[in-house]
Amino acid sequence: MEEKIFEINEENKGIRIDKFITDIMEGKSRSYIQGMIEEGYVLVNNKKVKSNYKLKLNDVIKTTIKEPVELEVKKENIPIDILYEDSDVIVVNKPKGMVVHPAPGNYEGTLVNALLYHCKDLSSINGVIRPGIVHRIDKDTTGVLVVAKNDEAHVKLSEQLKDHSMKREYYALVEGRLKKDSGTIDKPLARSKRDRLKIAITEDGKRAVTHYSVIERFKNSTLVKCVLETGRTHQIRVHMSSIGYPLVGDPLYGFKKQKFKDDGQMLHAKVLGFIHPRTGEYMEFSSELPENYKKLLENLRKDCI
Structure with missing residues (x-):
């Protein structure tokens, strides 16, 4: 010390x-x-x-x-879909079902385990459990996220998250046909006092803002683009549910009876844009919807015919 x-x-x-x-x-x-x-x-x-x-x-x-704690999370040879990599950052396309970082009781099979095998260095700012992790997405959410390889890159990327200059666009499939073509949800979020697994809208929560616009309407559901102004835990899931359009397949905030067999919410981090921490150049990355997501959309389109 x-x-x-x-x-x-x-x-x-x-x-x-x-x-x-x-x-x-x-x-x-x-x-x-x-x-x-x-x-x-x-x-x-x-x-x-x-x-x-x-x-x-x-x-x-x-x-x-505090003295740095020796990293005990083990390296694992797990394939990673890398969209971009240099000496400062690595941009990956996270698959469905993969947890971003270890947690008590779950120290294996995460993106961090895979990154530790692939990379020599990751930033140390977020400690031994979340090395390099600047932001994260839920286990069953797919798509793009950026990881910092050193502390300087981590600080600069974190600042972009904080001042809302990092571009983050998600594709969400929600229950019901949205009437409005676009809108903004500005509701504060905090850990639920009734159920610690959930996030809830509370007056004393942190400000959370989601902008949404309709991409495509189906018979009983809607594909929307959600742009995050803030990045709170479960933000899109809670916000869309709060206006009566929960995400399809969402086990926490969605309908109890799901129409489709696919497990987990239909949410994909489609676009991520940021200023490179060393060069100052704006970089933007996008990823294709996963196959299960595309297949479900195709079936919904057929149902509309």
């Missing part, structure tokens, strides 16, 4: 503590610092504070840096 002490002077008073620590701690994202504050690794006058605490004159800040 490495400890550092800082005393606040006139120049720094009034600044939020998460911003102050991010500015002085090189190579760490603001979200990482906020996690440190929440876990008690940043103290003000020997007391825990919130990330939005504004510094006062003569405040004494103590930061404790």
